[in-house]
Amino acid sequence: MTESGKVALVTGGNKGIGFEVARQLAQLDHQVVLGSRDEDRGRIAAEKLRSDGARTSYVVLDVSDLDSVAVAIRLIDQKYGRLDVLVNNAGVALPEGRPSEVPVDVLRRVYETNVFGLVATTQAALPLLRRAEAGRIVNLSSGAGSLALVSAPDWRPEWNGLAYNRSKSAVNAVTVAFASELRETPIKVNAVNPGFTKTDMSPGADRSAAQAAAVVVRYATLPTDGPTAGFYDENGPIAW
Numbered sequence: 568m569t570e571s572g573k574v575a576l577v578t579g580g581n582k583g584i585g586f587e588v589a590r591q592l593a594q595l596d597h598q599v600v601l602g603s604r605d606e607d608r609g610r611i612a613a614e615k616l617r618s619d620g621a622r623t624s625y626v627v628l629d630v631s632d633l634d635s636v637a638v639a640i641r642l643i644d645q646k647y648g649r650l651d652v653l654v655n656n657a658g659v660a661l662p663e664g665r666p667s668e669v670p671v672d673v674l675r676r677v678y679e680t681n682v683f684g685l686v687a688t689t690q691a692a693l694p695l696l697r698r699a700e701a702g703r704i705v706n707l708s709s710g711a712g713s714l715a716l717v718s719a720p721d722w723r724p725e726w727n728g729l730a731y732n733r734s735k736s737a738v739n740a741v742t743v744a745f746a747s748e749l750r751e752t753p754i755k756v757n758a759v760n761p762g763f764t765k766t767d768m769s770p771g772a773d774r775s776a777a778q779a780a781a782v783v784v785r786y787a788t789l790p791t792d793g794p795t796a797g798f799y800d801e802n803g804p805i806a807w
Contacts, residue, residue: 580625581605597622598624601626633687637691643692651702653688654787681734681737701755706757710763711732747796762778
């Protein structure tokens with residue numbers, strides 16, 4: 568256990584933004600658990616962070632598999648007894664094309680991870696978050712999830728995705744639902760747009776994963792008087 572005693576779970580934490588979120592939370596003296604679908608990748612990522620002095624472990628966690636979610640949360644419960652921070656970072660993006668041409672199966676596959684997996688993980692983790700002094704949930708969203716932004720005249724046609732974009736709109740709605748239920752508790756729930764970041768999903772971006780992670784970490788470590796039920800990027804609130 569760390570000096571602060573805070574425990575964080577980062578889904579999809581073995582690479583990209585999730586990996587950098589884990590690194591930065593560890594630097595803030597959190598015990599970080601990396602959730603990874605692939606055991607080898609999770610182990611390698613955790614070892615890499617530990618070699619830099621981070622207190623990090625990993626669990627095999629496929630958010631689209633209810634059994635995997637249950638086992639991962641049970642292991643965290645057995646080892647730490649609670650959870651202070653949940654970062655729902657795991658997500659997928661698939662080739663889409665025009666909204667009128669997107670196969671329904673693509674929608675199902677994207678929503679299975681980005682929405683249903685996020686909900687399943689949050690529901691499973693809530694008992695542990697309730698045991699923490701002041702739990703924090705951060706759901707990774709996107710500017711493409713903002714209905715205000717995508718309905719503006721200057722939104723580019725090639726950005727008009729149906730599966731990924733609308734899955735992030737659903738993430739925003741899910742965020743508000745959980746935040747409303749938990750408003751009378753110390754738990755805060757927010758959606759964060761980390762920005763267009765260079766990852767496996769967007770190799771053409773020029774924003775670093777470390778820059779993106781810093782925005783996520785800000786909302787994962789909110790003070791007692793911090794906001795809940797909001798949608799934010801590095802500059803502050805975003806229109807829904």
